[in-house]
Amino acid sequence: MKILVPCKRVPNPDLKLKVANGSVDLAATTWQVNPFDEYAVEAALRLTEKGKGGERVGEVVVVSIGPKETGAQLKQLLAMGASRAILIAGEDSALDPNAVARTLQAVVAAEKPDLVIMGKQAVDGDDNQVGQLLAAALGWPQATFLATIVLAADGKTATVTREVDAGVEERRVRLPAVMTVDLRIIAKKAVRNEALAPATAEWEDTQRLASLKGIMAAKKKELREITADSLGVGAGLLVKTVRHEAPPARKAGVKVASVEELVAKLHNEAKVI
Amino acid sequence: MGTATLVLLETTTSNLRSASLPAISAARKLAQSNGGQVVGVVIGSGIAAAAQDAARFVDKVLCCDNPGLAAALAETWAPVLVAAVKQIDAAALVASATSTGKDILPRAAGLLGAGMASEIVGVTGAKTFRRPTYAGNSLTDVEVLTPVVVATVRQTEFPPAAPAASAGTVEALAAGAIDALGSELVALHASKSVRPDLTEAKVVVSGGRGMKDAANFKVLEELTDLLGGALGASRAACDAGMVPNDLQVGQTGKVVAPELYFAVGISGAIQHLAGMKSSKVIVAINKDPEAPIFQVADYGLCATWESTIPALIAQTKAIKAAG
Numbered sequence: 001m002k003i004l005v006p007c008k009r010v011p012n013p014d015l016k017l018k019v020a021n022g023s024v025d026l027a028a029t030t031w032q033v034n035p036f037d038e039y040a041v042e043a044a045l046r047l048t049e050k051g052k053g054g055e056r057v058g059e060v061v062v063v064s065i066g067p068k069e070t071g072a073q074l075k076q077l078l079a080m081g082a083s084r085a086i087l088i089a090g091e092d093s094a095l096d097p098n099a100v101a102r103t104l105q106a107v108v109a110a111e112k113p114d115l116v117i118m119g120k121q122a123v124d125g126d127d128n129q130v131g132q133l134l135a136a137a138l139g140w141p142q143a144t145f146l147a148t149i150v151l152a153a154d155g156k157t158a159t160v161t162r163e164v165d166a167g168v169e170e171r172r173v174r175l176p177a178v179m180t181v182d183l184r185i186i187a188k189k190a191v192r193n194e195a196l197a198p199a200t201a202e203w204e205d206t207q208r209l210a211s212l213k214g215i216m217a218a219k220k221k222e223l224r225e226i227t228a229d230s231l232g233v234g235a236g237l238l239v240k241t242v243r244h245e246a247p248p249a250r251k252a253g254v255k256v257a258s259v260e261e262l263v264a265k266l267h268n269e270a271k272v273i
Numbered sequence: 274m275g276t277a278t279l280v281l282l283e284t285t286t287s288n289l290r291s292a293s294l295p296a297i298s299a300a301r302k303l304a305q306s307n308g309g310q311v312v313g314v315v316i317g318s319g320i321a322a323a324a325q326d327a328a329r330f331v332d333k334v335l336c337c338d339n340p341g342l343a344a345a346l347a348e349t350w351a352p353v354l355v356a357a358v359k360q361i362d363a364a365a366l367v368a369s370a371t372s373t374g375k376d377i378l379p380r381a382a383g384l385l386g387a388g389m390a391s392e393i394v395g396v397t398g399a400k401t402f403r404r405p406t407y408a409g410n411s412l413t414d415v416e417v418l419t420p421v422v423v424a425t426v427r428q429t430e431f432p433p434a435a436p437a438a439s440a441g442t443v444e445a446l447a448a449g450a451i452d453a454l455g456s457e458l459v460a461l462h463a464s465k466s467v468r469p470d471l472t473e474a475k476v477v478v479s480g481g482r483g484m485k486d487a488a489n490f491k492v493l494e495e496l497t498d499l500l501g502g503a504l505g506a507s508r509a510a511c512d513a514g515m516v517p518n519d520l521q522v523g524q525t526g527k528v529v530a531p532e533l534y535f536a537v538g539i540s541g542a543i544q545h546l547a548g549m550k551s552s553k554v555i556v557a558i559n560k561d562p563e564a565p566i567f568q569v570a571d572y573g574l575c576a577t578w579e580s581t582i583p584a585l586i587a588q589t590k591a592i593k594a595a596g
Binding site (some may be wrong): 011013014016017019024036096097098101123124125126127128129131132133134135136137139140141142143144145147157159162163164165166167168169170171172173174182183184187205237238239240241242243244245246247250252253254255256257258259260262263265266267270272273 | 292347348351371372373375376377379380381382383384386387388389390391392401404405406407408409410411412413414415416417418419453454455456457458459460461462463464470472476500508511512514518519521524525532533542543544550553554555556567568569570571572573574575581584585588589592593
């Protein structure tokens with residue numbers, strides 16, 4: 001099983017965003033792997049393991065489009081256990097979801113993975129488009145917003161669950177496919193390859209951290225830097241970002257001292273109960 | 274170049290789903306710029322009655338009724354949307370940002386080679402939209418540069434559409450070749466909640482990490498039911514397994530804008546605020562006086578949930594009893 005995991009470098013979502021003069025100022029931010037993509041890497045690692053701590057069978061290839069500094073995030077993913085990494089030179093300002101999907105389409109053509117797994121959205125652009133666009137471009141089936149993945153022993157299909165507005169939806173998907181993952185994918189028993197791990201297999205209830213051994217091993221792993229040109233991709237933008245604006249601040253409210261005061265205000269002032 | 278605005282309308286077999294009403298409002302706004310009709314498209318199996326119901330809201334409904342389209346699979350539905358766009362030469366395709374809309378519209382955009390704006394909160398022109406990015410910390414103006422424009426619509430930011438003065442016509446839309454590419458719906462395990470939908474409820478009561486344990490959500494459920502609301506939760510509470518993830522409110526969960534929002538034991542991380550700060554009245558109950566949730570709350574009560582929620586329930590009951 002060869003799994004390709006596209007990962008995006010994003011600004012730390014827990015830091016206050018500076019928005020001024022129509023643009024976002026990221027000069028002072030710290031960068032990290034998009035959380036959903038990190039979960040996708042965890043899912044891919046589990047799908048190629050004989051249970052927790054088991055040996056890896058197959059390959060997990062992580063790929064990112066970004067500036068040279070994105071190498072730091074890819075090294076972290078290699079230290080987590082990914083097999084090798086590809087960094088395609090690019091800047092966010094010259095990309096939109098379509099350009100990302102077209103670039104990834106070329107990577108898929110070159111790498112021929114059995115499966116592509118990625119986060120359902122990046123927490124900066126919040127587009128939630130690339131997985132679906134990539135599946136459309138490849139003519140592959142798609143399974144989005146996944147909470148669980150069970151890969152059949154023959155490696156030809158997967159049974160997945162998706163968290164949808166009406167509840168939980170269970171689907172069967174034929175491989176190769178594009179899958180996008182939601183938060184629950186890192187639950188203990190969320191992901192399993194029937195060919196490798198027994199039904200009783202479980203992992204930590206979170207994504208793994210890079211171990212010291214993993215960090216040492218990562219130094220010997222391949223991190224290949226290429227250009228979009230070398231992939232023969234030159235997609236123009238379909239969507240242009242015109243300007244950013246800080247949302248209006250909510251006016252500060254009042255502190256109440258007791259439940260009595262709260263209920264009185266909700267009833268008499270806000271008139272909501 | 275066409276002028277019609279196409280809107281994907283989700284239905285049961287008999288009715289238009291209310292989740293699609295905000296998308297109709299957005300489509301009407303867009304039609305002011307495009308100058309053409311608002312055309313709905315309904316897809317499914319045995320949906321003739323639903324198509325009639327949907328026609329009350331739009332100029333025309335394209336109805337693609339086929340046993341092979343019963344499940345809302347992106348693999349089969351996206352090509353139908355493409356066929357609908359071509360049939361009426363649409364300038365735009367929109368849908369509410371439901372789990373179905375978010376799954377299928379990008380695939381349709383990909384097949385059309387069209388640019389897409391996700392979860393728009395404003396229509397500023399035929400091809401220009403406003404949408405939140407960075408968990409709602411930026412409102413971003415985007416311009417779609419392709420002849421056909423695709424967008425999903427954040428439901429809380431557009432009013433539910435009212436029926437049009439006169440009902441539209443219903444026309445059949447041919448399904449064409451249906452190929453699910455091997456995808457199949459096995460089962461839908463519907464939420465058993467008797468409460469209103471989280472995104473539609475007038476009152477939402479959410480619990481966070483401070484609730485400490487799944488069992489403690491019982492008391493929040495009591496308050497929720499007393500107020501006829503929906504139960505929500507922060508990502509921290511969902512991650513800790515206290516409640517299912519479909520209750521999650523925030524950037525990575527559902528976006529809500531009820532008349533009254535209770536945040537109980539929720540610190541107010543940026544990603545949670547992104548999902549609830551458009552609420553009309555926000556009440557925060559948290560024992561930490563420094564919790565950021567107090568910066569957006571209309572009414573803040575610095576106390577534990579244990580010491581406040583039972584009293585809140587009792588006093589709310591008393592007010593209701595007094596009429």
